[in-house]
Amino acid sequence: xxVGFIGLGLMGAxxxxxxxxxxxxxxxxxxxxxxxxxxxxAGAVWKDAPRAVAEAAEVVFTSLPGPPEVEQVAxxxxxxxxxxxxxxxxxxLSTNAPALVRRLDGLFAARGLxxxxxx
Numbered sequence: 722x723x724v725g726f727i728g729l730g731l732m733g734a735x736x737x738x739x740x741x742x743x744x745x746x747x748x749x750x751x752x753x754x755x756x757x758x759x760x761x762x763a764g765a766v767w768k769d770a771p772r773a774v775a776e777a778a779e780v781v782f783t784s785l786p787g788p789p790e791v792e793q794v795a796x797x798x799x800x801x802x803x804x805x806x807x808x809x810x811x812x813x814l815s816t817n818a819p820a821l822v823r824r825l826d827g828l829f830a831a832r833g834l835x836x837x838x839x840x
Contacts, residue, residue, distance in 0.1 A: 724740050724779070725749070725782065727782070727785070728786075732814070737782075748777040750768045774804070776806075781801060792821060
């Protein structure tokens with residue numbers, strides 16, 4: 722399966738490594754390309770923006786510091802919203818705010834994408 726991972730800090734790097742070790746093709750992005758070095762050395766593919774990760778992957782995981790970063794990655798000018806395809810899944814593993822999750826759900830739903838979030 723083609724899996725995307727955005728946010729390769731302390732927690733995200735370990736989760737991404739486990740996905741890669743399980744044999745999934747991994748597409749990665751982080752604000753610091755150096756954070757992706759171990760994954761790239763193991764065969765992951767670097768993508769220059771969250772949008773590009775969404776275009777390449779069937780499933781995308783994000784592990785980000787907080788709501789501002791989640792919002793930027795999700796709906797910024799090169800965010801996931803602009804690249805995700807129908808049938809794909811996005812899992813946010815970040816510490817996030819329920820109000821932002823609900824707002825993002827509405828933005829993705831307006832594009833015909835189904836989200837599973839608490840209302």
